Amino acid sequence: MNEPLSLLTALLIGLFGASHCLVMCGGIAAATGNSSLPERRLASLLAFNGGRISSYAVAGLLVGAAGLWLQQLHDxxxxxLRSLAGVMLILMGLYVARWASWLTRIERLGQYLWRFLQPQTGRLLQQSSLTARFGLGMLWGWLPCGLIYSTLSWVAANGDPLLGALTMATFGLGTLPALLAGGLAAATLSRWLNHQLTRQLAGLLLIGYGLWTVTSVWLPVLDRSISH
Known part of the structure; x- marks a missing residue:
């Protein structure tokens, strides 16, 4: 897959998955930024989100390495993997555009890990240091999330650990405006990200890229089959 296009798509997924991000992480982001001092609130939010994005990058590195290993086993x-990635992109596009919410059912996959991590988040939330906020963000990055799992399936299809880490970090940066807006009560940005026309355009872009991904995978296979 073309790297700039992959990174741009990851950014769009994070940016226009804003409503889902606010549901999943908006409450904890608001609690993290709960301070009467604006500069302290911003620093806490940046530390929390820095930890969260770091977890995404680690997950991308691990899944990218797993994808590379699987691809080396058999063509x-x-x-x-790439067919799955294309289908997941289509599902993400449908979710972002609010045409279907099948994507959220995938979140059940991470419940077992989250049951182990969740008690630790409560302890860190009671601490106000920036280090604790960063640690809280790193734990929160493993919260079961359909958008994250879908993006990881796409990362696995690339089979490149470093690109996987960069892609997931870019996805995390895409989610940053929504969560900062939620934590800082920036209503204008939230309204723009959740505008129906904006979401539908982003959804169509993702669906188009998903269809292109599936087509680019199977057309050469069909051509070889016909030629033989």
């Missing part, structure tokens, strides 16, 4: 696995 057919690469076809399956």
């Amino acid at each position: 057919s696995l690469m076809l399956l």
Whole structure:
């Protein structure tokens, strides 16, 4: 897959998944930025989100390495991974545009890990240091989330650990405006991100990229089959 296009798509997924991000992380972001001093509130939010994005990058590195290993086992696995990535992009586009919410059902996959991590988040939330906020963000980055899992399936299809880490970090940066807006009560930005026309345009872009991904994977296979 073309790297600039991949990174741009990751940014769009994070940016226009704003409503889902606010539901999943908006409450904790608001609690993290709960301070009467504006500069302290911003520093706490940046520390929390820095930890969260760091977790995404680690997950991207691990999943990218796993995808590379699977692709080296057999070429057919690469076809399956990239087909899955294309389908997940289509599902993300449907979710972002608010045409279907099937994507959220994938969140059940991470419940077992989250049951272990969740008690630790409560302890860190009671601490006000920036280090604790960063640690809280790193734990919160593993919260079960359909958008994250879908993006990770796409990262696995790339089969590149470093690109995987960069892609997931870019996805995390895309989610940053919504969560900062939620934490700082920036209503104008939140309204723009959640405007129906904006979301539908972003959804169509993601669906188009997903269709292109699936087509680019299987057309060469069909051509070889016909030629033989």
